[in-house]
Structure formats: structure tokens, C-alpha cells
Amino acid sequence: MDILRFATAGSVDDGKSTLIGRLLYDSKSVFEDQLEAVERTSRQRGDLYTDLALLTDGLRAEREQGITIDVAYRYFATPRRKFIIADTPGHTQYTRNMVTGASTADLAIVLVDARKGLLEQSRRHATIVSLLRVPHIVLAVNKMDLVDWSEDVYEAIRSEFLEFAARLDFSDVTVIPMSALAGDNVVSRSENMPWYEGASLLHHLEHVYIASDRNLTDVRFPVQYVIRPQNGRGDYRAFAGQVVGGVMKPGDEVMVLPSGLPTRIRTIDTADGEVAEAYPPMSVTVRLEDEVDVSRGDMICRPHNQPTVTQDIDAMICWMDDMPLRPGQKYAIKHTTRTTRALVKEVQYELDVNSLHRNQGVDSLGINAIGRVRFRTTQPILVDPYRRNRMTGAFILIDEVTNRTVGAGVINET
Template sequence: MDILRFATAGSVDDGKSTLIGRLLFDSKSIFTDQLEAVEATSAKRGDEYTDLALLTDGLRAEREQGITIDVAYRYFSTPKRKFIIADTPGHIQYTRNMVTGASTADLAIILVDARKGLQEQSRRHATLVSLLRVPHIVLAINKMDLVDWSEDVYREISDEFVDFAARLEFTDVTTIPLSALTGDNVVTRSAEMPWYDGPSLLHHLENVYIASDRNLVDVRFPVQYVIRPQNGQGDYRAFAGQVISGVLRPGDDVIVLPSGLPTKIKAIDTAKGELSEAFSPMSVTVRLEDEVDVSRGDMIVRPNNMPTVTQDLDAMICWMDAEPMRVGSKYAIKHTTRSARALVKEIRYELDVNTLHRHQSPSDLPLNAIGRVILRTTQPLMVDPYQRNRQGGAFILIDEATNRTVGAGTITEH
């Protein structure tokens, strides 16, 4: 079975955690003792129902405030597919956590409270999900039980979101009316909404096609560690890392970047012995035919379809720090296994998440802003456009004084 990674997103209190709890409960993916603990906590708090959001909101502060703060990962499977869920926070204060949860997702569920319609945070999350190139979107219009299962409410919110999403980059958008609290249209079809003829949420998750969404580039093997024998014994020399795209095989012609030195793959090793091939996301050790100079942060690639080696990055940034990004600011940059320093040369525009209007040449990018910037790095990076290679096209910026991650960036295609 293949694995579908999906994330929840949307405004605060739209029911994301409750939806995930309902999915786990109705698909019989939780243990009896987990359910008993949730029932006991719900009763202790005076709730009139079992609060399934407690299955994902594990931090004490989350339970006290009734909001999600950190990203909670949950795992379950059905006979058709395995799932990894990232339940992300909706509060604007924790937008950075939402970006983390959505960065590896194949699909995003954007929840909207049927009583409130689209909120600014709903649009912000949709924009971020688009920038993160999550190809498949589900608009889950939740709490339909509180609007008397109204088809008019559903149509109005659905049409507004589809119009907004048309200006973003998604492979497909599916809208589903549901109630996470009652379970309608979550795992099974609802009898309360006969006017809706689409799938339940779980049916859609089981059947959405994701195989064609994978990386569209050849071999990318960032070197994480150079392995040499202990105490200088023997002549073993190899390079450990994770294959982020393509397939490596012994005998393949390869090039080491940024030096451009050509060589061949001699062998691919693991703790269990040699392999005949390695592919994403396998972590392996590669031996080369020639004694070429390879260090941590270098990248082993095939001669064709190579990444761009550059010190100038044109990127979209989600700014995550209270101190704004300004032209001339300097940060540490982390891209695959390579670390360098980066100078902000230009802020081209800031994106208005409500209208998608581009405010040209702003003076800075404040907290939670999304904008396009030009960076100059102290070392060459081996990059791909993010839409063709997620790992090779993404980076983070770090404040060297505080060691905080202050920005997440995706490299644009020229």
C-alpha cells in the first residue's frame, strides 16, 4: 500500500482536531484505553459529549485553551491506504507550525466553519499550501449540523473558495460538506444531506491519485557525512546521506557538485549489506570509483538533468519572526545538508493573502507575511525549483544571534 500524507489547515476553532479524532474513531484506529482516557477527560471538564479533539491535542496548554499549538502527527490505515496526518494549528500566532506540518503533505484539508465562512486565516493557509506546492486540496465545510444542513450555505462557501483557489496553483480542489462532531460525511455518507452526491472524506482520501506528484528531477544525493575508518585503519571512504530524488545504481556516471568532478558509483552500502539500487527516501552510504574531494553539503548527481549551482536565490518566503525581514539583513541559511550565510538583496513584493494583490517593493516583511525576495549566499547552493523538487527547492533562514528559525523559503522557477 502507498502512503498518503495529509495536513489539516484553516482558521482557529474550525474543528480540525475534532475531524482528525473522528477519522481515527470511525475508522477504528484508536485503542480502547485511548478512548477511555478521552472519555474520562471530557467528563472531568464537564463536556456533554466525548471530545475527540483530545486525541490529537496532547499538550496541557492545548487542552486548557481548546486550541492546537504544536503539530500533532497521527498514523492510521485502511485496507486501501496508509495515512500520516499532520494536525496543524489554526491560530495566526502559530502559522510557522502550520507551515512545518504542511511542508511534506500530498494533500491538505482546509476546514471552514459553515457558520462563519472563509476567514482571513483560511485564505492565508490556502495561500501557504499553494506556495508549498501541496497539489490536492479538500475544502471541508464543517459544522453543517449547526446551519441545518443547508445546501445554500455550502454552495456559497464552496463557490467563494473555488474562485479564490483558481488564482493559486492546485492540481485539484474538492469540496465536502460534513460535521466532524456527528461524523456525517467523514467516514460514511450522510443521510442529512441528500443534495450532496460526492464522496465522504475518507473515501476521497483513499482514492485520490498521488503517484504523479513525485519529484520531477533526476538523482539528487546531498552528502550528510563522510565516513572514514576509525583510528586510520583500512582505506574505506564513503559518503552517507538520503536520496531525495532519482535512482542510484553501481556503475552509474555521476558528478559531484559544486566542484563538477566526474566519477562513477562503485557500490551502495547499508547496515544490511550492499544494494543494487537506492531511491528516495532511502538513507544509504555511497562509495565512488575515484578519490574525488567530497565534503558534507556537496551533492552527487547524474550528468543530465542537473540542479542549478548558484549563489543568487529568487524565492518566496513565509516570514516567521517578530523582527521583520529587511533589505541588507543577514541570516544563516540551511538548504539540504549545506549551511551558509545569506544577505537579503531585495524584497520584490509582499502578497496580500486576502486579495492576492502584490504590494511592490515593501520596506520589510513582518511576522506571518508572505513575499518574494532575492538572496545572495556566501557559498554556492545546488537548487531546483520547488515545484519540481520539494526538498531541493526548499530552505530555512536562521537568526544567528538567537538560533531561531525565522523564515521558510521555496525557490521559484524562472
């Protein structure tokens, strides 16, 4: 059994919480005491039916206002897979939450209300999913019961979406008509829409192939921690970290960046013993043949396949703080296990996430804005384009005074 992480985007009006409630309920992941609590709250509010959305709205303010404030994580499993859902709110003011949820997702579900069709926010969600390079996207055309299960309505939304998606960068798009409230095409195929020949949502989630989504080509091992036991094993010195790209094997010729020192992998250790190979996202400990100086923030790669060592960054930024990003400002930048400082050189444009229009001539990015920005770092960082590797192509910016995480960046191809 493996794990699929997926993010859901859409507002309460689109039935997102109901959809998640339905997935949890129909896959028997809702427990009786949780259901009891939800039924009680539903009764108190005078709902006509048990509102499954209440299963996911965890904070008091959310239950009271019927909105989703923050990213919530949910878990369910079927005999085929374990699922981690990042449940993200859909409104513009929560773009940063959606970026957060999408950053770790293998798949994203964008919900639309069949009565309303594609809205600005659906385009925004699709744009963010594309920007964060979530490998698989599902457009869930929800509330089909309210349009009499009409194939024409579905087809119109589907073709409009595919047209928009063509301007973005997706490798795998699936469109599913459903009714989350009634459960049609959520867990099992709907009898109300015989014209739809595809899989139900859960069937798709269980079977979508994700093993090829991780980069198994370019060896990238950011050193996280140096392990050097003081007593007993005095000669043991090894480098702990998580493999973020490629397949590493003992005996491989490697190079440590940024120093550029060549050596070989002696062993790849875990607490359970040596392993014959390591690949993403395994946490392992690497011993090298030579006594080379290696510390946290360095990266082990292959001599003929190296990341770019650079101080000049060109990236798409999602800004997450009330204080806008402006040229001349300095931030701490955390990239893999290396933290240094970055100076904002230039805001090239702000992306209108609804129309994909590039607004030139802006010189700052406000909260929830997405734009293309150039930086200069004080120390070199070891980067790949984000489309090549989601781990070595991503970074966060931290305000050095407030210590808040203020921005997320994905590095462009240069």
C-alpha cells in the same frame, strides 16, 4: 502499505480537532484509556457530549483555553495506509505553524464552517498550501448538519473556493461536505446528503494517488555523511545520504557539484546489501568509481541534468521570528545538507495572503509575514525551483546569535 502525510488547517471553531478526533475514533485508533481521560475531562467541564477535540489538544494551556497552540502529530492506520497527521492551528499568529505542517505534507485539508462560508483565513490556508506546493488539497465543508444538509449552501462555497483556487497553483482539489461532529462523510458516506456523489474523506485519504508526486526525473543526492571505516576495510569510502530526486543506478554517469568532477556510480549500498536502484526518499550509501574529493554539502547529479549553482537566491519567505527580516541582515542558511551564510539584499514585496495582493514598498517582513526576498550567499548553493523539487528548492534561515530558526524559504523559478 504506504504512508500518507497530511496537514489539517482550520481553527477550533471550524471543528478541526473534532474532525481529527472523529477520524481517530471511527478508524478505531483511539484507545480506551485515552477515551476515558477525555470523557473525564469533558464531564468535569460540564460538556453535554464527549468532546473528541480533547483527544488532540495535548498541552495543559490548550485544554484550558480550548485552543491549539502548536503543531501536533497524530498517527492512525487503516488496512490500506498509515497516516501521519500534522495538526496545525489556524489563526494568523500561527501561520508559521501551518507552514511547518504543510512543508512535509502530501495532502492538506482546509476546513470551513458551512454556516460562515469562505473566510479570510480559509483563503490564507489555501494560499499557504499552494505556496508550499502540497500536491493535494481537500476543502472540507464542515457542520453541514447546521445548514440542514443544504446542497445549495455547499455548492455556493464550492464554487467560490474553486474560483479562488484558480488564482493559485493546485493540481488536485477535492471538496467534501461533512459533519465531523456526527461523522457524516468522514469515514463512511452520509445518508443525509444523497446529492453528494463523491467519496468520504477517509476513502479519499486512503485512495489518493501520491506515488507520482515525488520527482523521479532529476537525480539529486545531497551528500550527508562520508563513511570511511578506519579498521579492516581501509579502502572503503562511500557517501551516505537521502535521495531527493531521480532514480540512481550503479553504472550511471554522474557529476559531483560544486566541483563538477565527472565519475560513475560503482555501487549503491545499504546495510542489507547492494541495491539495483535508489529513489526518493531512500537513505543509501553511494560508492563512486573514481577517487574524487567529496564532502558533506556536495551534491551528486547527472552531467546533463544539474541543479543551478548559484549565490543569488530569489525566494518566497515565511518569517517566523519576532525580530523582523530586513535588508543588510545576515543569517545562516541551511539548504539540503549545506549550510552557509546569506545576506538579505532586498524585500521585493509582502504577499497579502488573504487577498493575494502584493504590497510593494515594504522593506521588512515581520513575524508570520510572507514575502518575496532576494539573498546573496557567501558560498554557492545547488538549487532547483521549489515547484520542480520540494527538497532542493527549500531552505531555512537561522539567526546566528540566538540559533533560532527564523525563516523558511521556497526558491522561485528564475
